[in-house]
Amino acid sequence: MGLEVVFLGLLVLIVVSALGAVLVRGYITSVVVLSVFSVLTTVSFAFMHAVDVAMAEAAIGAGLMTAIFVTAIDRIRGQR
């Protein structure tokens, strides 16, 4: 039972971080919240026994895409 409560709390955090990523002002903040969202979904995938998916989401969502987002934002900033 305890584990289920943890999982529900995790889902709530996922929703909140998704909302944050979309609504927050500022590029970098938004991307950081997005990567937090990604990490949280990774944990939820592991909960659901989707280990392969969790691994891919961790590497791509939290790692690679964050780096590409940040670089792209850096390029946009650099033009100003």
Add this chain to the structure above:
Amino acid sequence: MLQQAMYVAAAIVFGIGLYGVLSRRDMVKICVSLSVMESSLIMILVALAYRPDAAAPIIVDGVATYVDPLPHALALTAIVIGAGVLSVALALTVIVHRAHGTSNIAVVFRRGR
């Protein structure tokens, strides 16, 4: 129970992402929203595969029931495809910003006309 909760969360996340795509004007923010929307689909796929009291789909002696591995494979494929498409979207954003001096999509629409 866990499965239903995951569906609910996925649907809400989908709605949030769609709201972002529809209401944001900044192309970077639209990319973030698209990424959120894609994640919601992965969540649905993972929830779809879930069976209570089943193990992860790696064959071990003495375990009889496993979660459905096929949606996991589909989810993996979708994640990788999503990453590829999203990086193209970001590249376009950089180019548009260089051409127009802004990443506001409304400008792109107006100039395109």
Add this chain to the structure above:
Amino acid sequence: MKMGHAAAAIIALASSAAVLTLTLVFAVTGGEAPQLAGAMTSGSVAASGSVNVVTTILLDFRSLDTLGEASVIFASVACVGVLFRGSRRIGTEPGLGVLVRRSVGYLSALFLLFPLYIVAHGHLSPGGGFQGGVSLAVLLILLTVAYGSRPMATAVDPSRLHMTESLSALGFLMAGFVGVLQGTSFLANAAAGFPRGVPGSLLSGGLIPVLNAIIGVKVASGLGSIFFDFQSERGE
């Protein structure tokens, strides 16, 4: 695509509700668990000798999907390359302090082991070519951040990265043709005579570890070169 926030919120709410009802309703009325899942799970070891069912699906049962997915990455690399063509210049990002560089340098050996392990054990434990390849790309990014873009660009020539990706894509196609030459099918595994090995051991799974290795190299070089393209984009 531009609309008022209220309208956007209403549409988003409606479609969110729609997705919810769809998934929940079909979860209830969709009937018993699909038999296909059972067939795939119980058939995995017999089919290829791989213990990880998801890997078996990706690289044996539905390997054409994986070829398509690898092609999408290839297309993205080509797209980003086309978009940033002519405006690439090696950056002047300075990198981080000596202490960070040293520690990242020492740690990178450790970080290198992790992707290699994931790729090599793709048929045994969670992970595989894609996950390992992406981790490898992330390692490259980490080194770039620590050492600055100029030393990295000399160490990892972007055009050589492109070439590596193309060659590994060719490797994937050639591995597929073994099945054709053996008289069965494109991308055939056990049917083309690849040994299944002892399930659970490192040397098992026939073609699967080979494909995992190829995909690992391909994804790492492909995504890595996308990152370097972004990194060195400097305008006209």
Add this chain to the structure above:
Amino acid sequence: MTHILIMVIIAPLAAAVAGSIAVYWSERLLRCVVAASAFAHAVFVTSIIVYVGDEGSMLYEVGAWVAPVGIMLYADALSVVILLILSAAHVVLVLHTFSAARASRGATWILVELLVAALSGIVVSGDLFNMFVFLELATVASIGLVAHKRSATGAGAGFVYLLFALVSGLLFMIAVVLVYRATGVLSLSGIAAEIDRAPEQAVRVVAGLLLGSLGIKFGLVPFHFWQAPAYEAAGSSAAALMSGAGMKVYLYVLIRLIFHALRVPVIVPRIGVVLLALGATSILFGHLLALAQRDLKRLLAFSSVAHVGYIFLALAAVSRGGSIGAAAAYGAILHICFHALMKSTLFYSGRSMIVRARASATERMRGVGRAEPLGFAAFMLAAVALVGIPPTSGFYSKWRIALDSFAGYGAFPVVVIAAGTVISMLYYARVLHLGLAEGERPPVTGAERTPTAALALVALLSLGTFSMGVAGPAIEAMLTGAAAVLADPEAILAVTTGGAA
């Protein structure tokens, strides 16, 4: 076992990979690879046509796995027609670009080959999710082609296109999830066999999602924003490939999934009215929007939307089944083939006019008919065929569609077709008027003239739009076969286990 079916995907894919290596040495080597790929693709498609002509259908097990577990490739008389269109478009694109002799940038060829591989994959794939993967590949390749000029509008158009394509992909993916949940399989034949057990509501929702997803790809009316800027930004040859062949492949997906895999017309007969409404709005709005355009390529883009509408009208009649459906299927196939030919001709001949006028705005076309008579004549011939003036192929297929939809749905679709024809006559008449008007001739330098070889190809194409009207019996047999498959709701069900290893 023959490996032709998989080779149709592998050949252009390998060409893209080999091309990306060859480009390091020389542009010429890359061109050789592309030419070899176009030739090989044509040879493979021809041998599929011959095989299917003899045997009726063709199956291939990728990785030696049979359908529900593995992915099977499948081709029948209908797929063969689409493959022929695709291969022809590929060959024409290669020939035209080579003869037009403008230095083409290497990477663009790689994207073209990837697009051809993706479209071939969509056509021969017998698996729902595999189709999705190839659809995404086609999307990424198309975006590269739209944005490759890196003009200010190009990147913006590419982003808007990508936005719509991503939404389209998401809708398709949701449909895949629902189908898997409802039937437990992903292969098209398996879905066709299991779909009866699924709740009717599920079929309705999935059909709606697929119509939405593909409607975005066609640029049907509520989703028409992306298409005109995309075609405006893309090169004319890329636009010809995307509109001439790509659009037909997406129509094929619609037919395969809605009519054959999900068998929607049998389970939800009301789909006919939906298709009719979508078709009618597309015809009217597409033509009206085309009339409002002041740019040649945008005009052609919206005209494509209208012509998807005609095909939708025919499909609406097909969904009625019986003899009406069988007759309407022939009209649909005819229009798919003729439109592919006519639209490609318009884009290629339009290119020669654009090159001469140094702009694609219609206002700048003043006097272009005198400066570039051959290209202009070819454009006008194809336009006449597309409008549907009697001796042309366009008249023949439109007439068939009008008759069949009258049989199915009364006078309403006929009125819509007539109105659409009048509007389209108006906008082509304006181009004709401007082209023949007295205008100061723009100074011509060598680079701005389209080479004679390319013009000859365009002329050949436009003559084709006429001669197709009195088509030879060989192609007639092929089209009848395709129409028979299209009208048969159990087309895929019948071949479920055939050819299993």
